[in-house]
Amino acid sequence: MATTHTMGAFERSLAALDVGFSRTDPDGFEAALSDTITEPAVGARLGFEGLALPESVTLDPSPRELEEAVTGVTAASFAVAEYGSLILPSTPDGSEIVSVFCDHHVAVLAESDLVLDVPTAFARLSEEVGEARASAIVATGPSATADMGELVRGAHGPKTVDVLLVEGL
Amino acid sequence: MSTDRAETAARLRELLETEGDSVKANTAVFNRGRYDSVAELDDYEELKDRAREIKEDAIERLPELIDELTESVEENGGHVYLASDAAAANRYIEEVCLEAGAETLVKSKSMTSEEIEVNDHLEQAGIDVTETDLAEFVLQIANEEPSHIVAPAIHKSREEIARLIETVFDPDDPPETAEELTMFAREHLLEKVKAADVGMTGANFLVAESGTMMLVTSEGNARKSAVAPDTHVALAGVEKIVPRFEDLAPFVELIGRSGTGQDLTSYVSLLTPPVESPAVDFDSPDVPGFGGSDAEREFHLVLLDNGRMAMREDSDLQETLYCIRCAACSNTCANFQHVGGHAFGGETYSGGIATGWEAGVHGLDSAAEFNDLCTGCSRCVPACPVKIDIPWINEVVRDRINHGTGGEFDFLVDGLVPDAEEGGPDLQKRLFGNYGTLARLGSATAPVSNWVGSLPPARLAMERLFGVDRRRPLPKFQRETLVDWFEGRGGPRVSAVDAEREAVFYADAYTNYVDVGRGKATVRTLEALGVHVRVPAVPESGRAPLSQGMLATADEAASAVYGTLAEHVDSGRDIVVVEPSDLAMFRSDYEHLLPERSFDRLAENSYEILEYVYGLLENGAGEERLRAGQDRVAYHSHCQQRTLGLEGYTEAVLERLGYDVLTSEVECCGMAGSFGYKRQYYDLAVDVGHDLVDQFERPGERDRVVLTSGTSCTDQLDDLMAREPIHPIELIAPE
Numbered sequence A: 001m002a003t004t005h006t007m008g009a010f011e012r013s014l015a016a017l018d019v020g021f022s023r024t025d026p027d028g029f030e031a032a033l034s035d036t037i038t039e040p041a042v043g044a045r046l047g048f049e050g051l052a053l054p055e056s057v058t059l060d061p062s063p064r065e066l067e068e069a070v071t072g073v074t075a076a077s078f079a080v081a082e083y084g085s086l087i088l089p090s091t092p093d094g095s096e097i098v099s100v101f102c103d104h105h106v107a108v109l110a111e112s113d114l115v116l117d118v119p120t121a122f123a124r125l126s127e128e129v130g131e132a133r134a135s136a137i138v139a140t141g142p143s144a145t146a147d148m149g150e151l152v153r154g155a156h157g158p159k160t161v162d163v164l165l166v167e168g169l
Numbered sequence B: 001m002s003t004d005r006a007e008t009a010a011r012l013r014e015l016l017e018t019e020g021d022s023v024k025a026n027t028a029v030f031n032r033g034r035y036d037s038v039a040e041l042d043d044y045e046e047l048k049d050r051a052r053e054i055k056e057d058a059i060e061r062l063p064e065l066i067d068e069l070t071e072s073v074e075e076n077g078g079h080v081y082l083a084s085d086a087a088a089a090n091r092y093i094e095e096v097c098l099e100a101g102a103e104t105l106v107k108s109k110s111m112t113s114e115e116i117e118v119n120d121h122l123e124q125a126g127i128d129v130t131e132t133d134l135a136e137f138v139l140q141i142a143n144e145e146p147s148h149i150v151a152p153a154i155h156k157s158r159e160e161i162a163r164l165i166e167t168v169f170d171p172d173d174p175p176e177t178a179e180e181l182t183m184f185a186r187e188h189l190l191e192k193v194k195a196a197d198v199g200m201t202g203a204n205f206l207v208a209e210s211g212t213m214m215l216v217t218s219e220g221n222a223r224k225s226a227v228a229p230d231t232h233v234a235l236a237g238v239e240k241i242v243p244r245f246e247d248l249a250p251f252v253e254l255i256g257r258s259g260t261g262q263d264l265t266s267y268v269s270l271l272t273p274p275v276e277s278p279a280v281d282f283d284s285p286d287v288p289g290f291g292g293s294d295a296e297r298e299f300h301l302v303l304l305d306n307g308r309m310a311m312r313e314d315s316d317l318q319e320t321l322y323c324i325r326c327a328a329c330s331n332t333c334a335n336f337q338h339v340g341g342h343a344f345g346g347e348t349y350s351g352g353i354a355t356g357w358e359a360g361v362h363g364l365d366s367a368a369e370f371n372d373l374c375t376g377c378s379r380c381v382p383a384c385p386v387k388i389d390i391p392w393i394n395e396v397v398r399d400r401i402n403h404g405t406g407g408e409f410d411f412l413v414d415g416l417v418p419d420a421e422e423g424g425p426d427l428q429k430r431l432f433g434n435y436g437t438l439a440r441l442g443s444a445t446a447p448v449s450n451w452v453g454s455l456p457p458a459r460l461a462m463e464r465l466f467g468v469d470r471r472r473p474l475p476k477f478q479r480e481t482l483v484d485w486f487e488g489r490g491g492p493r494v495s496a497v498d499a500e501r502e503a504v505f506y507a508d509a510y511t512n513y514v515d516v517g518r519g520k521a522t523v524r525t526l527e528a529l530g531v532h533v534r535v536p537a538v539p540e541s542g543r544a545p546l547s548q549g550m551l552a553t554a555d556e557a558a559s560a561v562y563g564t565l566a567e568h569v570d571s572g573r574d575i576v577v578v579e580p581s582d583l584a585m586f587r588s589d590y591e592h593l594l595p596e597r598s599f600d601r602l603a604e605n606s607y608e609i610l611e612y613v614y615g616l617l618e619n620g621a622g623e624e625r626l627r628a629g630q631d632r633v634a635y636h637s638h639c640q641q642r643t644l645g646l647e648g649y650t651e652a653v654l655e656r657l658g659y660d661v662l663t664s665e666v667e668c669c670g671m672a673g674s675f676g677y678k679r680q681y682y683d684l685a686v687d688v689g690h691d692l693v694d695q696f697e698r699p700g701e702r703d704r705v706v707l708t709s710g711t712s713c714t715d716q717l718d719d720l721m722a723r724e725p726i727h728p729i730e731l732i733a734p735e
């Protein structure tokens, strides 16, 4: 379980990035998720035992469904509290794609997957990406650009991001 | 040469007017962001040391790492091509596209792809290339070159981009605000991503042991470009390889902070291609599972040499390969802030380190176009996350340019000046490079030299022959030098027996021949604090020739200075220096010019005057012997003094004595030794100087006494402000 210190740091980082944050438990998950998403929504399987996405979230979307969706729901492998960063894995059912193509990204995070800092995160990345020869994105806040004269959120990727933390997982 | 100078001046003036404002506003945001965000890092210095170590080791072992990376990528199912030059890289990328039957390619931002000009090449092969980074997209439709290595369209204002989009696309409802412009580009580019057959990216780092690439981005276009099409081509210089995955960690924390001042950029992609995400087949819009593409993912890594392996063998250029292209050396640079990369850049790269890159990948001619814009102020050095001595690279390349092009009028100058340059540097550089000799002559013949020097015909001749701008007042030489004055007064007034410490005051050329006042104030202050002071005649430090890229002359000067001072250091005397640019020679540049032990001895025993006074006061010297006061002062610390981390001592001493201190926030005064005298750079130097003047002329600050620690800053502010600046030592010295 994340310490109060880590949790506090995470919440502060997310607030500074304008990333929404809410907490739930496995029982309240479906309701909490429904509150967070805007339909049409697409998603990728979360991979947490006992936690499934509701019907309203289309899995394995077609390109059209992907494009028309407002919200994309995916699991984060873990998160880095000090930076508010989410580790988004590249998976065969398109988790990374869903997390970048939709205007609104909802990342589902298990409480036990919150780590404090970059050194801890890198130890884990070394295993899960380096040794496993896999791929992941360290995503910190919404997509952004200052190329058009001032800071704009949602350049090519999501304009808004929400983190839904599931306690006791 | 004189017309070249006029052309350079005109070109710089034009860029100051057209692009300067945008570049300045944007780099200021990056620069402030960097100061703030690195201040939050407790272990900033350790992270930089670690980053440097990793790069040193990687470049050292580069050939074996290339093999290891190749093996890893191939094990993962990708292909690696080691391209010896741009043409080979382009040929390979074209073949990959043709084999994939590609008609369209989307790209994310990559300076390396600019280096090989892959867009032109692919377009000629009939492939439609789209830049998806918003800034690169703007440049592509404007048909312009990047002006900054991280924010390539930094020279363009929002209004200009709006006009451009309106002209090119003629939309029904032309986008105006930054938000609207971004959304317009996003939609336009999404269609391109959907239609793309190949996605191309760069790579900021490549991990040899796993074949993982790290991409540092913010917009998300690189993510889409790498994942949507089933063929991914990544192009990267060979220097991007690091041995192990965990070596990425310090760079993740440093690169965003150093560049745009963000703690982390929005996306750090860690891809070990071919990635597991399915490719998206937008041609089958209604087939579930992202279009159901069953195509195998293809991944090609193109590793580019293009001069890099030769740079690795070149002991002076080698450091360039440690560069992670964060652009901190552009953002910190006063000259860059004012004219941007279209002036301060070569064929591809821009900013301080561009001299190294251009000399290495395109050759000296490309570096020569802009190399002189680096004044050696050194403000980039503490900002560089891999601790590259960027000014040194500029000076070395300047020396090579000098000797590669052949000087004019050598017969004339060779006899007049005592430098060690055979042929080589042009007249202007040799004039300023021999400042010490000129000052000696000027002083010996003063005041006649000052009268003649200020006459219009003389100024005209100096401008034509040497490119000394007529508008810049010349230094006024004093007939009685500091060394003569000191001898004349009977030498030291505190005897060695009574003294707590013994010091040798280094009479630099400016203090000795021009600003003798600050030299006298130094002697009085030190003696008041019980120091036995000597003021021997010591040769010029070599700063002047070094800044002109006259390395042989600077090298001789360093040896001569060390020869004169070594005995004093051996006798336990401290070397006290008032001119920061000379102190920076002793404490940093001599590392390249003296044997290690000599450098260490001199560096360890040399002090900036206020640093020394601070130490004396801390050790109990009588502060009441100095002139205290409640005056309000405005203090500008010399750029090289700040890089040495020494501005704080002056502030501390002044505050201790009761003064109310306002310290400047600009990186450099713009004068930078000879730079502000040169005809081709005069306007730029003045423009830069006004940033500082504006700060000191703010309402409520105009009553402050202006204090400057460096010769250049003193001259610059003296020329640009009504208040006459003095050195802090002149304020606190007893009568």
Ligand code: SF4
Pocket (backbone or CB within 6 Å): B258, B322, B323, B324, B325, B326, B327, B328, B329, B330, B352, B353, B380, B383, B384, B385, B386, B387, B388, B390
């Ligand atoms: S030289 Fe240093 S500061 Fe300049 S771009 Fe390279 S890494 Fe950044």
